[in-house]
Amino acid sequence: MIRHIFSDMDGTLLSSNGHVSNHNVNTIKDSQIPFTLVSARAPMEMAETIDKLSLKDPQIAFNGGLIFKKTANELQVLRDDPLALEDIKSIIQQVKTNFPSVSCSCYDVDHWYSDKNDAGIKYEAALTEQKIQIIDYDTLFSHDKNFYKIMLITFDNDEMEQLNTFLLNLQNPNISIKRSGKEYLEITSKKAQKSKGIRYIQALEDLLRNEMAAFGDGHNDLPMLTSVGTPIVMDNALAEIKQHGKFITKTNDADGVAYGIKNYLKK
Structure with a gap:
């Protein structure tokens, strides 16, 4: 039963x-x-x-x-089990520096945030019918919030493989990196x-x-x-x-x- x-x-x-x-x-x-x-x-x-x-x-x-x-x-x-704030700040900065064409966004319990409305954001918004809040990350992370997920989107398979390898090579013991569909890479707390x-x-x-x-x-x-x-x-x-x-x-x-x-x- x-x-x-x-x-x-x-x-x-x-x-x-x-x-x-x-x-x-x-x-x-x-x-x-x-x-x-x-x-x-x-x-x-x-x-x-x-x-x-x-x-x-x-x-x-x-x-x-x-x-x-x-x-x-x-x-x-x-x-x-939210992400540690220092981890989320560091990862987003490194992704933006090394993979500027990758769509990068993050979530607290009630909202979805990014600093730009790019192709990846539009693709996700069409699928989930959610509205992105455009905000500077420095401003966002100055608030007392819990953040649960970083979502990275790329439609380039080679770039996805490079991104995944790059993040794994960070060897951050506090995070979990998961593929969710071929376009998505999602980062949450290891817990x-x-x-x-x-x-x-x-x-x-x-x-x-x-x-x-x-x-x-x-x-x-x-x-x-x-x-x-x-x-x-x-x-x-x-x-x-x-x-x-x-x-x-x-x-x-x-x-x-x-x-x-x-x-x-x-x-």
């Missing part, structure tokens, strides 16, 4: 247009199994899906850097892991490993997929991700989450 389902969003629950289908919504609701989104996204980018699914359970943002509940009037933080968020909910609800299932498609989903008894991987995932799935479901554009619930979890 599956008592809780965890699901990645982009490339998994959401179709390529960035929205959850009515078929996925209806199937998840009909299953009556508690459902948690586990995403690299910020809470504000998860809000539409949370509302469509009428989710009341804890949700996991920033690859596990923030566990929260969304109510009608507020966002209740249950646990968080931020999707598996950590799952363990929090597992303890909260007294769940056994074999009572949990998860859907995912990317490298940043592996800690989640390996934390549950029934890992289900999307057909649009890379081969190295598929080998971690107990089942392979349909693609995200073919409502693979709904198919997996009906065929692998409810039978």
Whole structure:
């Protein structure tokens, strides 16, 4: 008996247009199994899906850097692991100096910031329908805020590989560097892991490993997929991700989450 389902969003629950289908919504609701989104996204980018699914359970943002509940009037933080301010300042400065064409932005719990509205920002805004706040980074970091994610976007595969290598060579023990789609590189606290968020909910609800299932498609989903008894991987995932799935479901554009619930979890 599956008592809780965890699901990645982009490339998994959401179709390529960035929205959850009515078929996925209806199937998840009909299953009556508690459902948690586990995403690299910020809470504000998860809000539409949370509302469509009428989710009341804890949700996991920033690859596990923030566990929260969304109510009608507020966002209740249950646990968080923000980036150290000195780390985020240093990384953004080094990226801007060494990779000036890479789109660079960052997030606190409620807002998305950049110092310019470039092609990467416009691409992300079209996908998530969020509005960027343009602000000088020196001004931004002078405020007393917690920041949870740096998002780097490039459409050049060679530049992405160089950027990834550059960041890994910094050997910063406080950060986690994850690819999320071929255009995205996301930096969170080393303490931020999707598996950590799952363990929090597992303890909260007294769940056994074999009572949990998860859907995912990317490298940043592996800690989640390996934390549950029934890992289900999307057909649009890379081969190295598929080998971690107990089942392979349909693609995200073919409502693979709904198919997996009906065929692998409810039978």
